[in-house]
Amino acid sequence: MGEEEMAENNNNNNSNINSEAAERKMAGRKDRRKAAKKEKRKQKRKEMAEMARREEEARLNDPKEQLRLQAEEEQEKARFEREQMEFEERERKILEEWERKRAENQREEDDRLRRAQEDEYQLKQNQDNEADEDGWEYVEEGPPEIIWQSNEIIVKKKKIRVKKKDADQQNIKEVSISSTVHADKHLPELIGDSCRNFHGVRSRCRTRCGHASSTLDKS
Numbered sequence: 001m002g003e004e005e006m007a008e009n010n011n012n013n014n015s016n017i018n019s020e021a022a023e024r025k026m027a028g029r030k031d032r033r034k035a036a037k038k039e040k041r042k043q044k045r046k047e048m049a050e051m052a053r054r055e056e057e058a059r060l061n062d063p064k065e066q067l068r069l070q071a072e073e074e075q076e077k078a079r080f081e082r083e084q085m086e087f088e089e090r091e092r093k094i095l096e097e098w099e100r101k102r103a104e105n106q107r108e109e110d111d112r113l114r115r116a117q118e119d120e121y122q123l124k125q126n127q128d129n130e131a132d133e134d135g136w137e138y139v140e141e142g143p144p145e146i147i148w149q150s151n152e153i154i155v156k157k158k159k160i161r162v163k164k165k166d167a168d169q170q171n172i173k174e175v176s177i178s179s180t181v182h183a184d185k186h187l188p189e190l191i192g193d194s195c196r197n198f199h200g201v202r203s204r205c206r207t208r209c210g211h212a213s214s215t216l217d218k219s
């Protein structure tokens with residue numbers, strides 16, 4: 001390698017070094033300018049906040065401002081109390097309306113039950129009257145039907161329309177069955193009495209017959 005080439009290489013190296021140094025220097029200046037701008041904005045915000053605080057303190061310390069704030073507080077308090085009273089009034093009306101409807105429904109239910117009982121009683125009276133007039137009557141059939149209605153229990157009995165003769169026969173049949181049942185309870189006693197009576201008669205018969213036989217033999 002000649003001296004000229006070596007010199008050229010040295011020049012190139014020096015140029016590269018100078019370029020890198022210039023770039024680093026330029027980057028450093030950019031970073032410093034950016035940091036300075038950031039600090040300046042921070043200081044500006046701080047100054048503005050301090051100014052706003054002082055203005056607010058001055059405004060609050062102003063007697064006119066104090067009166068205005070006090071008036072606003074009183075208006076807000078009055079508005080809150082008014083809204084509270086309106087709410088309580090609406091609630092009271094709603095409860096009164098609910099109570100009125102409940103009482104009305106209860107009255108209607110009581111009237112309906114009363115009318116149903118009256119109708120049932122009237123129907124029974126009519127049925128009894130009709131039965132007396134045309135020889136028919138109504139008799140109960142089957143177990144009663146129990147209906148729960150609110151706080152009341154309604155017992156409905158199923159009735160069928162039969163002739164009086166059939167009804168009398170049914171009553172006689174029931175009495176006969178009852179008598180038979182009661183008689184069955186004393187059946188052993190009756191049988192015992194019958195047996196004792198039978199044996200007593202038989203003994204007396206044997207005694208008499210034997211006495212007659214012996215008399216005939218002697219004669």
